[in-house]
Amino acid sequence: MNRPILAILLSTLFSSASAQDTLLKQWASAVVTRSSEYGADSWAAKQVLGEPNTMTYGDNGTAWASATQNGVAQSITVSFKEPVYASAVLVRETFGNGFVTRIFAIDTAGALHQVWAGQDKTQPNYTVNFIATFPKTTYLVKAVKVVIDPNHNMSAYEEIDAIQLHGTK
Ligand SMILES: [Ca+2]
Numbered sequence: 612m613n614r615p616i617l618a619i620l621l622s623t624l625f626s627s628a629s630a631q632d633t634l635l636k637q638w639a640s641a642v643v644t645r646s647s648e649y650g651a652d653s654w655a656a657k658q659v660l661g662e663p664n665t666m667t668y669g670d671n672g673t674a675w676a677s678a679t680q681n682g683v684a685q686s687i688t689v690s691f692k693e694p695v696y697a698s699a700v701l702v703r704e705t706f707g708n709g710f711v712t713r714i715f716a717i718d719t720a721g722a723l724h725q726v727w728a729g730q731d732k733t734q735p736n737y738t739v740n741f742i743a744t745f746p747k748t749t750y751l752v753k754a755v756k757v758v759i760d761p762n763h764n765m766s767a768y769e770e771i772d773a774i775q776l777h778g779t780k
Contacts (some may be wrong), residue, residue: 632779634698638662639689639774643717643754646685647678649768656687658772665705665772668737674705674770681765684712686758687774694719694751695778699744700727702757702774707767708733710759714743717754724748735764738772752778 638661645656653672665673677685700714711731715723727743755776759769 634777634779635693635695636701637691637693637695637776639776640692641690643688643690645675645677645687649676649678654768654770659687659689659774661773663703663738663773665703665738665770668705668708668735670706670768671770671772674772676706676768676770677759677761679761680768681762683761684758685761685769686756687771688717688754688756689774690717690754691752691776693780694753695776695780696747696749697726697745697752697755697776697778698747699742699777700755700757700774701777702741702743703738703772704733704741705738705770705772707764707769708735708737708739708741710761710763710769711741711743711757712760713758715756715758716748716750716752717756718748718750719753723756724750735767742777747778752776 654676714727726745
């Protein structure tokens with residue numbers, strides 16, 4: 612095979628592969644449900660939507676907090692505009708850091724799949740993007756449920772500023 616033809620074949624291969632495999636990173640666009648919320652506006656579940664807007668570590672009304680500082684497990688479920696084959700979920704932690712215990716991916720039929728469980732080693736005192744990675748799902752994901760341990764820090768609320776889904780179309 613001569614070189615120009617090989618080059619054309621290779622570029623065709625790579626361009627079609629990259630169009631399909633481009634990693635899409637989406638911020639949450641809607642709240643599906645939440646176990647509780649501290650307020651109807653400040654600290655409400657809707658505070659996790661869109662891009663980060665909590666830039667300092669601490670108790671900030673621009674992040675979601677559950678109704679009580681400590682207690683039973685809490686969760687928040689958010690959806691995204693474009694369903695994707697998901698490979699990671701970013702949780703922006705802004706108070707009481709280190710509290711994520713489980714993450715579920717919700718497929719387009721509404722079924723829950725646990726995609727991550729483990730120890731969240733995120734340290735306090737800074738805003739941190741905790742990224743849970745997992746093998747790419749074989750189904751399209753339209754929403755995620757993040758489960759947290761409100762007792763991770765007994766003298767703080769565990770607060771989330773934003774949630775981002777990583778995946779391919
Ligand atoms: Ca707490």
